[in-house]
Amino acid sequence: MSINLFDAALGIEGSEPVEINVGEDFTLSLRTAHTGQQVVAFSAIEEKRTLDSLSVYNNKKLSESARETALAEINAAYAKALLQSLCTEDSKAEDIEGAAKLISDLAPNPRLRVYRQIGILSGVVDENGSPFPSTKSSKTKKSTNG
Numbered sequence: 208m209s210i211n212l213f214d215a216a217l218g219i220e221g222s223e224p225v226e227i228n229v230g231e232d233f234t235l236s237l238r239t240a241h242t243g244q245q246v247v248a249f250s251a252i253e254e255k256r257t258l259d260s261l262s263v264y265n266n267k268k269l270s271e272s273a274r275e276t277a278l279a280e281i282n283a284a285y286a287k288a289l290l291q292s293l294c295t296e297d298s299k300a301e302d303i304e305g306a307a308k309l310i311s312d313l314a315p316n317p318r319l320r321v322y323r324q325i326g327i328l329s330g331v332v333d334e335n336g337s338p339f340p341s342t343k344s345s346k347t348k349k350s351t352n353g
Contacts, residue, residue, distance in 0.1 A: 217247065220240055255285075290303045
């Protein structure tokens with residue numbers, strides 16, 4: 208018997224993908240089941256956003272304008288990477304791009320609420336934003352829905 212350690216420790220069993228509409232123009236399909244490797248990739252995206260943002264906040268040489276620009280670029284890259292990592296193959300690249308732009312252009316509080324809702328719908332965070340609430344040993348060899 209062979210067990211994929213990442214799937215056993217990190218895999219998330221979910222149901223069918225969830226279709227979401229972002230704004231009026233973009234439809235995405237969020238995966239709800241995730242392999243261990245997909246969870247690792249999601250974690251890396253989260254860590255990159257955190258470290259990049261801290262680097263900007265801690266850089267005392269940046270002007271306020273430069274800081275705002277850098278944080279906007281980090282948020283835009285994060286929104287795109289987040290959606291790319293959580294959407295199924297049924298989601299069109301142009302819908303991911305457009306949805307990421309709409310989300311990253313939101314003010315901070317609404318943007319964070321949208322990120323949390325994406326995480327909740329896809330099963331990678333709970334209502335409080337804590338990661339991996341439904342982590343269970345996955346018996347699938349790969350993600351069952353994209």
